[in-house]
Amino acid sequence: MSVLSAPYFRDEAAAFQQLEATLWPQGPVCPRCGGMDRITAVKGARMGLRRCGPCKRQFTVTVGTVFESSHVKLHMWLQAVYLMCSSKKGISSHQLMRVLEVQYKTAWFMTHRIREAMASGSGLPPMGGEGKVVEVDETSIGQKQDMPKRRGYAHKHAVLTLVERGGKSRSFHVDGTKASDLLPIIKANIDPKTHIMTDEAGQYASLKKHFAGHDFVQHGKGEYVRGKVHSNTVEGFYSVFKRGMKGIYQHCSEKHLHRYVAEFDFRYSNRVKLGVDDAQRTVAALRGIVGKRLTYKTPIRA
């Protein structure tokens, strides 16, 4: 017996029941009129088919999700979502291809759709607030196309990450690491009442003006912790991110980097320390799939 022997990972009817319980906790909801009254199961029809009495629409729980138009069985999708949610450093499309015994193209498509579901999207409330600490740091990863390796970081992609201590992370693929690349994002995503922690990088020097407080450690002088002043939380995030990107997603292209970054944010923001286990993380990802109305026709945006 393993986690993957659960019925909804093996049996299509059980997978439908599982998705219905996840997306319709109060019972079936009609995708056309939003009603919940007089919805009946259509007997002898395809899996999970229901009919809305008031508006006559027939539907299943997969309407408006990537599962609706997929040739991959729902119980296989649930395995894929679970594997991506429970693997700390992610799972490659090649690995998923071998585990699910699907074509590489299918596995690639599935992982990218699931990543889209994990992305939190725009319009989020600001992080931090009074009495809260947000650590800010940037890192470089991979190699830009047509740029030879040389000293420094100019040939690498830059990622900015904000982590609230005891809370969630938010990362961005940025054009560069100049103040003009970073400050607008920092200001737009963090409550001004927050106390900010960074390293001594010059780009962060003006943060004091915009936030309740700003402290920094001087890595250049070998200083990493000074009481509550440190950026170890965001560095911990980067250590998982970098091991995953190097070990699992080494071929990630610039076009898709923001999506991989969202995947690591998702797992960090739904981590065990915040009381979220593998099963709950899977549920969160499934809800994300629906919130974004992903279909096969939705372009994977660059």
Ligand SMILES: [Zn+2]
């Ligand atoms: Zn209806």
